[in-house]
Structure formats: C-alpha cells, structure tokens
Amino acid sequence: MTNMSSNILEKLRILSDAAKYDASCSSSGSKRANLTKGLGNSDGMGICHSYTEDGRCVSLLKILFTNHCIYDCAYCVSRRSNDVKRAAFTVEDVIDLTINFYRRNYIEGLFLSSGIFKNADYTMERLVRVARELRLLHNFNGYIHVKAIPGASPELLHEAGLYADRLSVNIEIPSESSLQKVAPEKNYSDIIAPMNYLRSEKEKYADEKPHIKSAPLFMPGGQSTQLIVGASPENDWDILQLANSLYQKQKLKRVYYSGYVPIATDNRVPDLSAPPLVRENRIYQADWLLRFYGFSVDEILDKNNPDLDLEIDPKLGYALRHPDKFPVDINRADYEMVLRVPGIGVKSAKKIISSRRHQHLHIDHLQKIGVVLKRARYFISCHGLVVKPGNFQTENIRRAIIASDRAPAAAQLGLFG
Amino acid sequence: MIGRPPRRNLDCLGSGMVFIYDGSYEGLLSCIFVIFKERLIPVAINQEDTYQFTLLDSPRTIVTNEDWALRVIKGIDERTQAHASALVYKLFLSELPLSEMLVYQVILAIMQKGDASILENFADPHILKAAQIEKMIHREVHRMHAFVRFQKSRDGLFYSAIDPDFNVLPLIGDHFERRYADQSWLIFDARRHYGLSYDQHKLAFVSVDHPVFVQSGLLLGLDAAAQGNAPHVFQDEREKEYQLLWKNYFQAVNITERNNTKLHLRHMPRRYWKYLTEKGVSRL
Numbered sequence: 001m002t003n004m005s006s007n008i009l010e011k012l013r014i015l016s017d018a019a020k021y022d023a024s025c026s027s028s029g030s031k032r033a034n035l036t037k038g039l040g041n042s043d044g045m046g047i048c049h050s051y052t053e054d055g056r057c058v059s060l061l062k063i064l065f066t067n068h069c070i071y072d073c074a075y076c077v078s079r080r081s082n083d084v085k086r087a088a089f090t091v092e093d094v095i096d097l098t099i100n101f102y103r104r105n106y107i108e109g110l111f112l113s114s115g116i117f118k119n120a121d122y123t124m125e126r127l128v129r130v131a132r133e134l135r136l137l138h139n140f141n142g143y144i145h146v147k148a149i150p151g152a153s154p155e156l157l158h159e160a161g162l163y164a165d166r167l168s169v170n171i172e173i174p175s176e177s178s179l180q181k182v183a184p185e186k187n188y189s190d191i192i193a194p195m196n197y198l199r200s201e202k203e204k205y206a207d208e209k210p211h212i213k214s215a216p217l218f219m220p221g222g223q224s225t226q227l228i229v230g231a232s233p234e235n236d237w238d239i240l241q242l243a244n245s246l247y248q249k250q251k252l253k254r255v256y257y258s259g260y261v262p263i264a265t266d267n268r269v270p271d272l273s274a275p276p277l278v279r280e281n282r283i284y285q286a287d288w289l290l291r292f293y294g295f296s297v298d299e300i301l302d303k304n305n306p307d308l309d310l311e312i313d314p315k316l317g318y319a320l321r322h323p324d325k326f327p328v329d330i331n332r333a334d335y336e337m338v339l340r341v342p343g344i345g346v347k348s349a350k351k352i353i354s355s356r357r358h359q360h361l362h363i364d365h366l367q368k369i370g371v372v373l374k375r376a377r378y379f380i381s382c383h384g385l386v387v388k389p390g391n392f393q394t395e396n397i398r399r400a401i402i403a404s405d406r407a408p409a410a411a412q413l414g415l416f417g
Numbered sequence: 418m419i420g421r422p423p424r425r426n427l428d429c430l431g432s433g434m435v436f437i438y439d440g441s442y443e444g445l446l447s448c449i450f451v452i453f454k455e456r457l458i459p460v461a462i463n464q465e466d467t468y469q470f471t472l473l474d475s476p477r478t479i480v481t482n483e484d485w486a487l488r489v490i491k492g493i494d495e496r497t498q499a500h501a502s503a504l505v506y507k508l509f510l511s512e513l514p515l516s517e518m519l520v521y522q523v524i525l526a527i528m529q530k531g532d533a534s535i536l537e538n539f540a541d542p543h544i545l546k547a548a549q550i551e552k553m554i555h556r557e558v559h560r561m562h563a564f565v566r567f568q569k570s571r572d573g574l575f576y577s578a579i580d581p582d583f584n585v586l587p588l589i590g591d592h593f594e595r596r597y598a599d600q601s602w603l604i605f606d607a608r609r610h611y612g613l614s615y616d617q618h619k620l621a622f623v624s625v626d627h628p629v630f631v632q633s634g635l636l637l638g639l640d641a642a643a644q645g646n647a648p649h650v651f652q653d654e655r656e657k658e659y660q661l662l663w664k665n666y667f668q669a670v671n672i673t674e675r676n677n678t679k680l681h682l683r684h685m686p687r688r689y690w691k692y693l694t695e696k697g698v699s700r701l
Binding site for chain 2: 005008009012013016017019020021033034037038039040041043047048049050051052053054055056057058061062097100101103104105106139261262274275277351354355357358359361362365368369
C-alpha cells in the first residue's frame with residue numbers, strides 16, 4: 001500500500017473514532033432527485049447499509065473534519081486537555097472518501113462534524129466547502145449532514161443550508177446551568193441562535209417555493225440535535241420538556257439522546273460503570289409518543305413522576321395511570337384512542353381502522369393483524385376476549401406484563417401455519 | 418388449501434384440478450386466465466420442473482400465452498387502480514410454497530369484489546397472507562438496497578453478487594438506476610444464476626453466458642470473486658484500498674461499551690455476511 005493511503009487510513013481511524021459518539025444516523029426525510037445523470041439521490045427513505053456490533057445503524061460516512069479543538073468540554077473525547085492523537089482531513093480527502101464509498105453502495109452520504117480549530121468561521125468554511133464541491137463539482141445528490149458550528153457567521157450557515165440536507169447543532173447537556181459546569185466556554189444562546197436562524201431561512205424558502213418554481217432546496221431534511229443522558233443531573237421530565245420545546249419552537253426534525261459513555265475520567269462528569277442504555281431507550285420511546293402518538297409531555301410525566309419507569313415502556317405507564325380511559329372498544333373507538341392501547345402500534349391501529357369497515361373484528365383478527373395481545377388484552381374490549389370487566393387491577397397487570405416480557409418468546413408461527 | 422369457489426359456477430366440471438405451468442410469471446397468469454375462462458376450481462398450481470405426479474391428481478399443463486397474461490393484468494388493474502398487479506407479481510416472486518394458489522385466491526377476491534377495497538380487509542385470510550408476504554418482500558428489497566456491495570473493475574464496471582431469500586432482483590433495478598445513473602453496474606443473483614446490468618442507458622437482465630461473468634470470475638470461483646478476490650487483471654487497482662478503508666471505518670465506529678450482538682444479528686443476519694465487504698476476512 002502507498003504511503004498516501006496509509007496516511008488516509010490513519011486519519012480515517014482517528015476521525016471516525018472521534019465522531020462515533022454522535023447518535024444521529026438518519027439519512028431520511030430529504031428528497032433530492034438525480035435529475036441530470038449525476039451520482040446519487042435521496043428518496044426520502046433512509047437506508048442503513050450496515051450495523052456495527054453495538055447494533056447501531058451505519059448509514060452515513062460519519063467523520064470529524066478535525067479533532068483539533070480550542071474548547072475543553074468535559075463530556076467530549078476531543079476536548080483540548082485530553083491527551084489523544086490529533087488529525088485533520090483535507091477537503092479533497094473527504095470528497096474522495098465520500099464518493100468512493102458511495103459508489104460502492106457502502107453509504108447513503110456524508111455526516112461531517114468537526115472540532116473547532118482557530119475559530120468558528122474558519123471551521124465552518126471548510127465544512128461548507130466540502131458540501132459545495134460535492135454538489136457543484138461532482139454532481140453528488142446523496143445525503144449530506146453538516147454540523148452548524150455555534151458562532152459561525154449567518155452567510156456561512158446560509159450557504160451550508162443550500163448544499164446540505166440536514167444541519168445540526170448539538171446541545172449535549174440538557175440544562176444551561178449544567179452546561180456551564182462542564183463546558184464553560186459554551187452557552188445556550190450561542191447554540192440556539194443558529195437553530196433559530198436556520199429555521200427562519202428554511203421558512204423563507206418554503207414561502208417562496210409556491211411562487212418561484214426554481215427556488216433552491218434549503219436544508220430539506222431539517223435540523224436535529226443531541227442531548228446526552230446521564231452526564232448531568234437533569235431528570236427525564238426536564239429532558240422531554242426541552243426536547244418538546246425544540247420540536248415546537250425550533251421545529252427540529254429529530255432530537256437524539258445519547259446515554260453517556262464514560263469516555264475519559266474528568267472530574268466534572270460522573271464516572272459511570274456503563275452507559276445508561278435502558279434509560280436512553282425509555283426516553284426514545286417517550287419521544288416517539290410525542291411525535292407519532294399524539295401524547296403531550298404532561299401525559300407521559302409530571303412533577304410527581306419526573307422519571308420514566310425503567311421496567312415498563314411509557315405507553316404502558318400511561319395506560320396504567322389512566323384506568324378510566326380503558327378498555328377501548330376496538331370496533332368503535334377513534335383512531336387516537338386505539339393508538340393509545342399498549343401493544344397496538346401505528347401500523348396495527350391503521351389496519352384495525354381499515355379492516356373494521358368491512359367486518360366486525362374478533363380477537364383472532366387482532367392477533368393476525370399484528371397486535372401484541374399479551375399487552376393489549378388488558379386494555380381493549382373485543383369479541384372473543386376473556387377479560388372480566390372491572391378486573392382492572394393495575395398492579396397485577398403491571399406484574400403480569402413484566403413477567404411475560406421476561407418469558408422466552410413463543411416460537412413464531414409458520415407463514416402458512 | 419382450497420380457495421372459495423367462484424360464485425357463478427358451483428357445478429363446474431373440473432373440480433379438484435391441478436395445473437402445471439412453465440415457471441414463468443406469464444405462465445402462471447395464463448393458468449389463471451384458463452381457470453377463470455373455463456370456470457374451474459384449482460386445488461394446486463405447480464411449476465413443471467418441480468411437480469411430482471401422484472395418482473390422485475388430474476394435472477393439466479397450460480402453455481404460456483402472453484396475451485392471456487396481459488388480459489389478467491389488465492383485469493386486475495382496471496379494478497384496483499393498478500395497485501394489485503404489483504402485489505400479485507410480488508407474491509409470485511416470493512417463490513414460497515403455495516404462492517401460486519395465493520395469487521389465484523387474491524385475484525379471485527378482487528374479481529368477486531370488483532374493486533380494490535377488498536385489499537384493505539385484513540380479516541380475510543388470503544388478503545392478510547398476501548399483505549404479510551408483501552411485507553417480507555419489501556424487507557428483502559430494502560435489504561438488497563442496503564447490502565449490495567459493488568467492486569470496481571479495471572474498465573470501470575461496478576459489480577456485485579447477492580443471494581436474497583426471495584427473487585427480488587426484478588424489483589431493485591429502479592433504485593440502483595436512479596442512484597447510480599452515471600456508472601455502469603451489474604448485480605448477480607448467485608442462487609438463481611442471472612444478473613441485472615445497467616450501462617448508463619438502460620437496464621437489462623443478463624444470463625450466465627455474459628462475458629463479464631467469465632472475466633470477473635463471478636462464476637468460476639463465485640465466493641472468492643464476490644468477496645473481493647477477483648483475478649488481479651480484472652479488479653481496479655485501488656479497489657482493495659477502498660475496501661480496507663471501509664473495513665477500518667466499520668471497526669472504528671463501533672462503541673465496544675455498547676456491544677449488542679443480538680441486535681447486530683437481528684439487523685444483519687449471518688446469511689448475508691458472505692457478500693458484505695465489512696464482514697469479510699482481511700486480505701491485505
């Protein structure tokens with residue numbers, strides 16, 4: 001192997017290793033057609049091309065441009081005071097890797113983040129140049145996710161929006177006071193300012209679009225951010241309220257949650273023995289309820305219950321706290337209420353609504369449609385179901401469902417069984 | 418498993434008939450054309466090369482007729498706004514046991530109902546089964562979108578081998594054509610021994626006598642070629658370098674503190690590994 005390629009190999013190792021703590025992997029939600037016989041497209045549905053041994057999706061070439069950084073954030077592996085090997089790509093390196101990985105169908109596109117070298121604009125300018133050259137010189141229509149560097153000038157952010165499908169600024173620490181403790185050089189207003197700017201630019205283009213046919217795409221995949229869970233004392237209620245406000249006010253497409261991985265001992269952050277993966281998972285479930293199931297934060301958590309139950313999912317938790325709303329009549333209830341039944345997801349709920357127009361649904365139909373009956377049976381009324389009315393003892397149900405979750409799954413029925 | 422009898426003909430002559438077709442989609446549709454035209458009740462529809470005679474069957478071989486096949490497609494699409502013919506084709510491509518009968522049963526249900534609304538009744542066992550198979554096919558198509566790994570040849574052809582659970586090669590061409598409009602590529606189904614190629618102008622199915630298979634070694638030492646050990650003269654000189662970069666990337670982005678083998682295997686079952694560059698053995 002040539003010297004040049006072993007040099008790239010070393011850079012790629014360092015700069016992908018440093019980027020992996022960013023949980024965002026989405027390559028969906030952006031439509032970019034390949035109209036001029038160029039390379040690549042985004043058709044709205046992301047593709048996970050591979051999965052690492054930790055079970056996470058590999059969709060994008062996720063790298064830092066550099067891990068040199070002027071900041072010293074305690075939670076970050078690339079912080080100034082951390083003794084790690086440093087490297088930096090050139091614009092050409094990143095473009096060559098992206099295009100050659102893409103042509104081999106390894107990836108959906110590029111996720112480009114960076115440590116801050118010199119200052120925000122100096123860094124942002126390089127990220128923008130990669131995106132611009134991929135689009136304009138190489139006719140590349142694959143997915144591009146670029147970090148918006150807090151403090152970068154509006155001109156650069158605007159240009160990034162013209163070439164990238166998605167931009168993101170990571171909040172990382174879910175309250176400003178905690179952020180001050182672990183990242184004294186950062187503050188919330190510097191992080192929120194680019195989010196608000198990008199939101200208003202995107203809306204400007206969206207307003208123009210119906211009138212000007214040639215209006216360019218601006219950040220079609222929207223914005224996202226990441227919150228670290230477990231590196232600071234915020235409870236789940238704090239985290240979900242922050243996420244909800246980001247969805248409402250900054251119109252974010254996604255908030256990612258990353259269970260804190262103790263990356264190096266720094267006495268400003270806790271020394272956990274393992275990342276809080278169950279908690280992270282429950283927060284994702286709650287986030288799903290906010291976005292797809294029509295729940296509000298206050299229905300999921302409140303002052304008296306500020307943390308999610310680690311033993312049961314938040315939808316089951318809601319049902320157990322609201323026995324007055326159940327059982328739900330499968331053949332009559334509104335879609336919104338059918339969707340609130342534990343064990344019934346969006347797809348099953350839609351199938352129930354469409355099938356019951358043709359015939360009265362029986363418990364056997366529900367099972368075949370894909371309803372998880374070992375959960376749902378306590379919360380529905382339906383022909384063929386043997387649960388006595390008035391037998392809604394929440395503590396018993398809770399225990400029964402936890403026990404059945406732990407039991408080994410029954411063998412799957414054959415397709416033509 | 419017997420479909421519900423056609424309402425209009427309960428005293429039909431050919432009850433309990435077994436039909437044989439040549440294994441092509443048009444052949445299956447030709448069978449179905451005859452079944453409807455002559456108002457018959459099939460008990461089984463089988464491919465001629467896998468069919469085994471038994472004493473109780475009274476098999477009837479149907480010769481493929483493209484006009485008949487087209488008339489069946491037209492009949493379905495007129496009643497369902499073109500949605501159902503795609504569904505029926507996917508059922509056929511599933512190659513599952515009894516899938517031919519399911520094709521018949523779904524078409525029968527559409528003809529009896531007269532419109533597409535029957536396809537939303539998941540309480541009907543045939544419709545539900547069809548929807549389940551369609552979902553499995555979609556998942557396999559999605560997996561192929563994800564798991565195809567191209568390698569570059571010396572003359573710029575990007576080639577790949579796959580071994581999908583179902584015969585989904587006819588369903589994935591559009592995606593790769595849209596995405597790789599400016600490169601020539603070829604995807605070879607190693608189990609079913611045919612390929613799909615794109616020359617930057619049009620898609621074409623290619624059979625194993627295509628010269629590229631000989632040059633690439635795809636047929637000679639199939640696994641070796643597919644895993645990146647194509648003859649030196651065939652492979653692009655930088656191909657191995659990018660494979661190595663990709664493998665290193667794949668290793669570097671894993672967070673060992675979070676290892677979760679069960680999840681890893683659920684998303685990427687072992688049977689797909691043999692053609693995945695990042696899961697192959699190192700060769701440098």
